[in-house]
Amino acid sequence: MIEWFRDIQWEHLFDPELAWESLPFLMQGLQITMLIALAGMVFSLLLGLVLAMGRMSKYRLLRWPARMYISFMRGTPLLVFLFILYYGLPVIGVQFPSAIVAGIVGISMNFAAYSAEVIRSAIMSVPRGQWESAASLQMNYWQTMRRVIIPQATRIALPPTTNIFLDIVKGTSLVSVITVHELLYSSRLVAAQSWDAMTMYITAALIYWAVCVVISYFQERLEVRYSRYLSKR
Amino acid sequence: MIEVNSLKKVFGDTTVLESIDFSVEKGEVVCLVGPSGSGKTTLLRCLNLLETPDGGTVTIGKKTMAFDGSGRVKKRDVNDMRTYTGMVFQGFHLFPHRTVMENIIEAPLTVQGRNRAELVREGEELLGKVGMLEHKDKYPDALSGGQQQRAAIARALMMQPEVMLFDEPTSALDPQTVGEVLRVMESLASEGLTMVIVTHEMNFARRVADKVLFMDGGYIVESGTPADVLENPKEARTREFLQLLEE
Numbered sequence: 001m002i003e004w005f006r007d008i009q010w011e012h013l014f015d016p017e018l019a020w021e022s023l024p025f026l027m028q029g030l031q032i033t034m035l036i037a038l039a040g041m042v043f044s045l046l047l048g049l050v051l052a053m054g055r056m057s058k059y060r061l062l063r064w065p066a067r068m069y070i071s072f073m074r075g076t077p078l079l080v081f082l083f084i085l086y087y088g089l090p091v092i093g094v095q096f097p098s099a100i101v102a103g104i105v106g107i108s109m110n111f112a113a114y115s116a117e118v119i120r121s122a123i124m125s126v127p128r129g130q131w132e133s134a135a136s137l138q139m140n141y142w143q144t145m146r147r148v149i150i151p152q153a154t155r156i157a158l159p160p161t162t163n164i165f166l167d168i169v170k171g172t173s174l175v176s177v178i179t180v181h182e183l184l185y186s187s188r189l190v191a192a193q194s195w196d197a198m199t200m201y202i203t204a205a206l207i208y209w210a211v212c213v214v215i216s217y218f219q220e221r222l223e224v225r226y227s228r229y230l231s232k233r
Numbered sequence: 234m235i236e237v238n239s240l241k242k243v244f245g246d247t248t249v250l251e252s253i254d255f256s257v258e259k260g261e262v263v264c265l266v267g268p269s270g271s272g273k274t275t276l277l278r279c280l281n282l283l284e285t286p287d288g289g290t291v292t293i294g295k296k297t298m299a300f301d302g303s304g305r306v307k308k309r310d311v312n313d314m315r316t317y318t319g320m321v322f323q324g325f326h327l328f329p330h331r332t333v334m335e336n337i338i339e340a341p342l343t344v345q346g347r348n349r350a351e352l353v354r355e356g357e358e359l360l361g362k363v364g365m366l367e368h369k370d371k372y373p374d375a376l377s378g379g380q381q382q383r384a385a386i387a388r389a390l391m392m393q394p395e396v397m398l399f400d401e402p403t404s405a406l407d408p409q410t411v412g413e414v415l416r417v418m419e420s421l422a423s424e425g426l427t428m429v430i431v432t433h434e435m436n437f438a439r440r441v442a443d444k445v446l447f448m449d450g451g452y453i454v455e456s457g458t459p460a461d462v463l464e465n466p467k468e469a470r471t472r473e474f475l476q477l478l479e480e
């Protein structure tokens with residue numbers, strides 16, 4: 001045991017010089033990562049909203065497909081879904097204009113399922129009295145949804161939505177497997193050239209971390225803003 | 234102003250309202266009393282169609298609706314009916330993410346599309362009347378129960394209903410704030426507003442009501458002036474109930 005520990009070559013753990021020199025190249029990868037992540041957040045949220053509405057609809061014809069969709073996406077690995085989109089679809093003659101687009105589509109469609117569940121439970125956790133008092137004031141379904149329910153549900157959905165966003169950022173690394181030159185892909189290129197996988201992947205990890213810290217920071221700011229109507233008791 | 238005939242409401246296989254008949258004249262204050270579970274809330278909610286009746290007819294203002302037990306109603310009819318009524322709930326149900334002022338102008342703003350500045354002016358006047366003007370920029374969470382309920386009354390009044398429905402407006406309040414809400418309601422009554430009030434505040438009912446309806450088991454057991462129903466009840470069940478309240 002002691003032997004094994006003594007044999008670790010700590011001097012090769014991290015080469016700051018290599019990390020620093022490869023940073024500009026990694027930043028190019030990060031741009032792609034952020035493009036995919038941001039598009040993924042926006043589209044998964046929009047699609048999630050639609051799915052949540054479908055899931056809560058009084059019509060079985062809307063409820064049932066939404067339910068199936070959510071079940072499928074939550075029950076299959078994102079990587080497998082990306083393979084279906086990027087390697088599977090061309091077999092039947094459907095081709096994405098680029099791997100990036102395939103990645104965005106895959107991530108959006110997959111995370112929309114999680115987003116739908118968060119949105120649905122947030123909407124359902126707004127007390128029924130809110131619907132009823134709005135109805136007694138002659139507000140219709142959409143007026144109530146838009147002006148009364150969604151603002152309150154947003155506060156409730158904020159922390160779990162941030163979790164989804166963090167998962168999306170980290171999930172973008174999977175699209176490196178379908179040849180997208182994002183952050184992980186770039187790190188792997190440098191790692192192969194420099195023969196220093198440890199430094200490169202640690203650097204990549206730190207960059208992902210930094211992005212997630214920034215997102216968490218915004219969450220906290222938003223949470224304060226959306227909770228300002230609650231007195232601090 | 235209100236005319237209810239053979240109103241019936243069923244939940245599953247329990248009949249909660251069994252052939253209810255009553256009427257309310259313009260400017261009248263009607264208090265609805267009775268033991269818990271007797272159907273008072275359900276009756277009130279049938280008047281603004283938060284519940285869909287299963288039989289009978291309801292007329293409020295110029296709108297009459299007949300119910301056939303299918304449970305289906307036209308949105309249009311529901312909207313028409315609701316333009317006549319405002320409702321105050323036991324649990325206030327203010328919009329927590331909006332200030333008092335925002336709460337009370339919300340519906341006239343979004344439903345009627347009225348001018349905001351004009352509404353704010355009207356709102357200030359109304360808040361002054363219910364003693365809430367100084368709290369107009371506070372969120373509901375920072376208010377006492379009595380203050381929230383007064384804001385909720387103002388919110389309902391902003392839609393200029395012809396009838397106000399109150400469902401135990403003081404039952405969720407601390408004893409020390411009950412009075413301020415009852416005083417607001419009393420002043421509305423003296424201005425001639427038509428009101429239907431579910432309440433256990435018998436002194437209030439004696440003082441303010443033109444008519445008292447005693448409900449039990451889904452029926453209106455007894456009705457009449459407060460003196461008739463509360464002082465000289467004819468029915469044994471009414472006497473029992475009033476006795477229980479005094480203990």
Ligand SMILES: Nc1ncnc2c1ncn2[C@@H]1O[C@H](COP(=O)(O)OP(=O)(O)O)[C@@H](O)[C@H]1O
Nearest residue numbers: 244245249267268269270271272273274275276
């Ligand atoms: N949504 C509902 N579903 C099933 N039963 C209900 C519902 N609302 C009320 N009830 C029943 O109807 C009866 C009358 O209730 P309610 O109108 O609330 O009485 P009250 O307001 O006089 O206390 C009660 O037995 C209650 O359990």
Ligand SMILES: [Mg+2]
Nearest residue numbers: 273274275401
């Ligand atoms: Mg009740």
